Amino acid sequence: GENVEQHPSTLSVQEGDSAVIKCTYSDSASNYFPWYKQELGKGPQLIIDIRSNVGEKKDQRIAVTLNKTAKHFSLHITETQPEDSAVYFCAAPFGYKLSFGAGTTVTVRA
């Protein structure tokens, strides 16, 4: 099945700084790469996704980059704010399934 590895497992940043989370995947046929944000006591929620026909996608302060050759994709959060503190998951499809990374706990220090 699809193996998705995510790094780092924890990330602490100063408010206003940038945060970067990286994921690698194993199935070269994967063509959809979502990122989910999970706040305490809630279910994961999609924040941005990218398909394999583009290399980068931006939505305000968040962006995702994809390198299909190297089979890795990254989440970038700029100008971090306290509300960005959460657990972030990357995912990649394997058939009908979404395989999730282990998650990154992001803490934004005021």
Add this chain to the structure above:
Amino acid sequence: DAGVIQSPRHEVTEMGQEVTLRCKPISGHNSLFWYRQTMMRGLELLIYFNNNVPIDDSGMPEDRFSAKMPNASFSTLKIQPSEPRDSAVYFCASSRDRGNTEAFFGQGTRLTVV
């Protein structure tokens, strides 16, 4: 739409008891997933339904776990008998299509088996 609705939000039960978790997917979504989340194992897919039919239940840990989807608007995950190691947060998610479209998650059910 109210999103994916799960009930109960919290469940505390004694070992050996039967537990039933419930899920109402988003109307019009034809795929439904049950996940289990623990610190040790992260998000694990338990079972996947497409058009109310179970397609893959390979993630169901044991015969004590069963899931049904009698219609497009309702699914249950049952554990009988429950054990302390079943304690986890169980999520239901639905999507319009299979793995390459957005999955919408419910708020989850936090299960504690004592």
